[in-house]
Amino acid sequence: MAILEVKNVGKRFGGLQALGDVNLNIAENSCHAIIGPNGAGKSTLLNCLVGKLTPDTGSVMFDGQSVLGRKPYEINQMGISRVFQTPEIFGDLNVMENMMIPCFAKRDGAFRMHALESIGQERDIIAKAEEMLVDMKLIDKREMQASSMSRGDKRRLEIAMCLAQDPRLLLLDEPTAGMARADTNNTIDLLKQIKEERDITIAIIEHDMHVVFSLSDRITVLAQGTPLVEDTPDKIKGHPKVREAYLGEIQEAA
Amino acid sequence: MFGLNKKDTGILLVVAFLALAAPFILNPFPEGSAMAQFNAGYPDLMQRLVIFGIFAIGFNILFGLTGYLSFGHAAFLGVGSYAAIWMMKLLTMNVVPAIIVSVLFAGLFSLLVGWISLRRSGIYFSILTLAFAQMSYALAYSVLTPITGGETGLQPKYDDPRILDGTLEAGQSPRANLFGLEMNDGFELAMGNWVFTFNAGYYIAAVVMLIAFYLSIRIFRSPFGMMLRAVKSNQQRMNYTGLNTKPYTLAAFVISGMYAGLAGGLLVAMDTQVGAERMFWTASGEVVLMTILGGAGTLIGPVLGAGFIKYMENIVSKINKSVLEQWFAFMPDGIEDVMIALVYPFVGKGWHLTLGLLFMLVVIFLPGGLVEGGQRIAKMFRGKKASDDTTDASKTPAE
Numbered sequence: 001m002a003i004l005e006v007k008n009v010g011k012r013f014g015g016l017q018a019l020g021d022v023n024l025n026i027a028e029n030s031c032h033a034i035i036g037p038n039g040a041g042k043s044t045l046l047n048c049l050v051g052k053l054t055p056d057t058g059s060v061m062f063d064g065q066s067v068l069g070r071k072p073y074e075i076n077q078m079g080i081s082r083v084f085q086t087p088e089i090f091g092d093l094n095v096m097e098n099m100m101i102p103c104f105a106k107r108d109g110a111f112r113m114h115a116l117e118s119i120g121q122e123r124d125i126i127a128k129a130e131e132m133l134v135d136m137k138l139i140d141k142r143e144m145q146a147s148s149m150s151r152g153d154k155r156r157l158e159i160a161m162c163l164a165q166d167p168r169l170l171l172l173d174e175p176t177a178g179m180a181r182a183d184t185n186n187t188i189d190l191l192k193q194i195k196e197e198r199d200i201t202i203a204i205i206e207h208d209m210h211v212v213f214s215l216s217d218r219i220t221v222l223a224q225g226t227p228l229v230e231d232t233p234d235k236i237k238g239h240p241k242v243r244e245a246y247l248g249e250i251q252e253a254a
Numbered sequence: 255m256f257g258l259n260k261k262d263t264g265i266l267l268v269v270a271f272l273a274l275a276a277p278f279i280l281n282p283f284p285e286g287s288a289m290a291q292f293n294a295g296y297p298d299l300m301q302r303l304v305i306f307g308i309f310a311i312g313f314n315i316l317f318g319l320t321g322y323l324s325f326g327h328a329a330f331l332g333v334g335s336y337a338a339i340w341m342m343k344l345l346t347m348n349v350v351p352a353i354i355v356s357v358l359f360a361g362l363f364s365l366l367v368g369w370i371s372l373r374r375s376g377i378y379f380s381i382l383t384l385a386f387a388q389m390s391y392a393l394a395y396s397v398l399t400p401i402t403g404g405e406t407g408l409q410p411k412y413d414d415p416r417i418l419d420g421t422l423e424a425g426q427s428p429r430a431n432l433f434g435l436e437m438n439d440g441f442e443l444a445m446g447n448w449v450f451t452f453n454a455g456y457y458i459a460a461v462v463m464l465i466a467f468y469l470s471i472r473i474f475r476s477p478f479g480m481m482l483r484a485v486k487s488n489q490q491r492m493n494y495t496g497l498n499t500k501p502y503t504l505a506a507f508v509i510s511g512m513y514a515g516l517a518g519g520l521l522v523a524m525d526t527q528v529g530a531e532r533m534f535w536t537a538s539g540e541v542v543l544m545t546i547l548g549g550a551g552t553l554i555g556p557v558l559g560a561g562f563i564k565y566m567e568n569i570v571s572k573i574n575k576s577v578l579e580q581w582f583a584f585m586p587d588g589i590e591d592v593m594i595a596l597v598y599p600f601v602g603k604g605w606h607l608t609l610g611l612l613f614m615l616v617v618i619f620l621p622g623g624l625v626e627g628g629q630r631i632a633k634m635f636r637g638k639k640a641s642d643d644t645t646d647a648s649k650t651p652a653e
Contacts, residue, residue, distance in 0.1 A: 050494065071493070071498075072493040072494055073492075073493050073494075073495075073496050073497055073498045073499075074496075076493075076494055076495060076496035077496040081494070081495075082494050084490075084494075088488055088490050088491040088494070089488065089491060090483075090484050090487040090488050090491060091487055091488065092483065092486065092487040093480070093483060093484060093487055097480055097483075097484075100477075100480070101480065101481070101484050101492075101495060101497070102495050102496075104477055104481070105495050105496040105497050106496070109496075110496060110497055110498040110501075111497070111498050111501040111502060112477075112478075113478060113501075113505055114476055114477045114478050115472070115473050115476050115478040115479070115505075115509075116469075116472050116473070116476060117476050117477060117478075118257055118472075118475055118476060119475060119476065119477055119480060120259070120475075122477060125477075161491075161495065165495070165496065
């Protein structure tokens with residue numbers, strides 16, 4: 001069953017048709033990769049899913065409910081978490097505080113005026129945050145200011161923060177962009193582990209084919225704002241259209 | 255103690271000690287000595303020190319935690335003041351209703367201003383708040399004259415209704431009181447050459463300040479306070495973590511507006527008159543200076559900053575030419591004149607110049623304000639004891 005249904009989504013920026021007519025179904029508990037050359041509309045599509053952009057046409061349904069017209073925080077509360085290309089964490093706060101905030105968001109919703117309670121007394125939140133940090137092997141950095149961590153650790157923390165909310169759909173926007181090989185492999189292992197251990201659907205936008213083929217169950221190839229093909233990784237590897245879009249092997253006559 | 259950890263309790267106790275012992279601490283020099291003019295232990299100034307401390311503590315909840323720089327907080331102080339004076343005119347000279355109503359009105363007004371201004375962030379937010387404050391100031395001066403008294407301002411008069419108070423005896427003027435205890439009641443304590451003044455109004459203001467300070471510590475240490483720091487750190491991540499930043503920032507804005515209203519109400523309680531000039535933009539700027547000078551985002555910084563600026567304003571501005579002549583009298587005539595000419599621009603009416611220079615020095619060399627200065631000195635002492643202790647102050651969360 002599809003947890004996310006994208007139907008006929010189009011988005012235009014001035015004269016540029018960023019998304020033509022996108023149809024995409026992401027099956028529950030699968031890992032679905034969206035690949036495509038620069039400018040194919042991958043990020044635009046992702047932004048349409050999380051409420052950062054509103055598509056001009058079409059519909060986006062998450063678990064039977066439309067996400068269109070909702071604000072990012074509302075969509076997140078529905079169960080969609082997003083990991084950014086450059087890790088978006090609370091740099092001025094320490095790792096433990098970073099971890100506690102999504103726990104609060106999960107428990108208390110979008111806003112709660114808990115101005116006279118003490119953080120130290122929120123035992124369930126502290127316990128959950130610590131458990132996540134142990135899981136993610138970040139517990140020995142709990143007092144560290146988040147902005148002073150390495151790129152790989154920031155990514156790990158960001159993913160941990162997303163998972164602390166028990167999302168049903170995790171969106172990853174080029175999670176290994178700009179990472180050293182070792183960090184990339186660590187991230188792949190981490191995502192594999194998450195896939196195995198949790199009931200979670202993962203959608204991933206990625207340039208790195210190594211990452212895509214290690215993780216995904218299905219792949220959609222996007223080119224010039226429209227899906228070119230959608231298939232399993234093995235079939236995609238040998239697909240002529242993909243080779244054309246990616247490698248430019250077959251030159252079309254102008 | 256009081257639901258605070260050891261360190262915060264320590265800070266609260268230090269501030270409580272400073273506030274309660276202020277008549278001694280601020281009067282270190284014997285009466286009649288050449289240094290006596292640096293004494294700040296007189297009721298009027300002490301009251302201002304703690305009241306502007308409250309103003310800055312509240313401002314810090316907004317600016318220090320969320321990073322939203324309001325340039326219009328004097329408007330809330332002004333609204334609080336007008337509300338308080340009207341309570342004194344209509345209801346009673348007792349300061350309790352006046353202070354409660356000043357907080358409420360400032361809260362309501364800040365809800366309106368915040369709701370509109372918080373649609374933008376950064377410089378646009380600052381400009382919006384500034385525009386609101388200047389509008390309030392202009393309105394208070396012109397069309398709202400029936401409510402604000404315009405240029406003359408407001409003060410309680412003999413024939414005001416004051417429905418809860420009995421009629422005053424002929425010739426008596428209405429005086430602010432707390433259930434009969436008048437604000438300017440007090441006594442003087444002479445010890446040798448020293449004279450210490452204990453004033454009821456000051457102690458009432460000081461106790462209110464301590465409560466306000468205690469609440470601000472609680473807010474800083476609460477999950478709500480953590481959310482506000484998260485807003486300052488990364489709004490994008492807040493939104494994508496399912497948190498709606500708008501009510502958080504609005505709540506912080508209203509809380510700080512209520513603190514400003516409280517300060518305004520107390521100003522009226524201590525000195526029963528209001529003029530529109532306390533809403534002027536320079537008054538809004540002053541609380542920004544206090545907070546940054548003391549250390550934005552720190553607990554004790556705003557209190558220190560407010561004390562420092564109010565002390566400067568009242569003490570340095572009192573040094574005039576004849577005082578300087580007295581100071582430099584021991585020098586040969588020619589050098590004396592040169593010295594006076596050099597120092598004179600920085601004192602008296604030129605005290606703003608001194609303040610400006612100090613502010614520049616603090617911002618350039620101590621971006622964390624006076625609190626950072628204190629931390630560095632403390633570290634120097636500790637560093638001598640254990641030179642291998644290299645914990646970085648910037649890595650520990652602000653206190």
